[in-house]
Amino acid sequence: MRPFKQWKVLPHGKLSEVDANILTVTGEIHMPLTNFPRRMTVVRLHDSRLVVYNAIALDEDEMAWLEGYGRPAFLVVPNDHHRLDAKIWKDRYPAIQVIAPAGARAKVEQTVAVDTTMPDFADPSVEFVTVPGTRGHEAALVVRTPNGTTIVLNDLVGNIRHDSGYDGWLLRLAGFAGDGAQIPKVAKMTLIQDRGALRAQLLEWAEREPLKCILMSHGSPIEENPRQTLRDLATSLA
Numbered sequence: 001m002r003p004f005k006q007w008k009v010l011p012h013g014k015l016s017e018v019d020a021n022i023l024t025v026t027g028e029i030h031m032p033l034t035n036f037p038r039r040m041t042v043v044r045l046h047d048s049r050l051v052v053y054n055a056i057a058l059d060e061d062e063m064a065w066l067e068g069y070g071r072p073a074f075l076v077v078p079n080d081h082h083r084l085d086a087k088i089w090k091d092r093y094p095a096i097q098v099i100a101p102a103g104a105r106a107k108v109e110q111t112v113a114v115d116t117t118m119p120d121f122a123d124p125s126v127e128f129v130t131v132p133g134t135r136g137h138e139a140a141l142v143v144r145t146p147n148g149t150t151i152v153l154n155d156l157v158g159n160i161r162h163d164s165g166y167d168g169w170l171l172r173l174a175g176f177a178g179d180g181a182q183i184p185k186v187a188k189m190t191l192i193q194d195r196g197a198l199r200a201q202l203l204e205w206a207e208r209e210p211l212k213c214i215l216m217s218h219g220s221p222i223e224e225n226p227r228q229t230l231r232d233l234a235t236s237l238a
Contacts, residue, residue, distance in 0.1 A: 103136025
């Protein structure tokens with residue numbers, strides 16, 4: 001799909017707080033052969049500015065709720081395949097700072113101007129990471145709260161469950177759906193350049209104390225033993 005030029009609301013759920021200062025909402029996008037679930041994650045900084053990761057246009061009630069939660073200040077376009085709602089979010093919030101990983105910048109800028117590839121959130125609890133081994137094309141967030149650490153990922157991990165029929169078959173074929181979290185086949189073929197570097201990063205994240213949750217753009221949150229999940233994903237790259 002081409003990036004939207006006007007505010008366009010696709011099917012989505014309601015914003016929910018999964019941890020202190022972390023919101024998430026899931027939506028659905030119709031692809032040529034299947035309906036594809038997607039997730040937006042929003043992190044509130046210490047001064048109530050918001051970091052919006054993988055933006056999704058929401059209906060006006062949900063947008064009003066979001067604006068009551070904080071001020072949208074940073075828009076993270078996590079890779080060059082996730083530009084669909086970037087321009088319309090920038091149009092709605094002209095002062096928002098657009099962020100993309102360096103390797104994706106040129107393609108993202110075909111849709112919206114990128115302000116920086118190395119943001120300063122002025123909040124030590126939120127870290128922007130250009131994921132090693134992805135040719136600089138994939139961005140993640142590491143968020144620390146009093147309850148633990150949450151890793152926010154984009155296309156590197158798929159964890160779509162309970163999908164059946166033709167849609168489910170296609171998503172399983174691509175590696176986004178299955179009986180457990182996995183690195184999608186398409187990511188291994190098109191996104192990952194250095195498996196060793198990515199493996200080292202996954203193992204480093206697995207040692208974060210205490211690791212509470214992994215959120216990804218396509219699939220259910222990983223809250224049960226996320227540390228072992230990261231180790232298993234790293235092993236799959238060996």
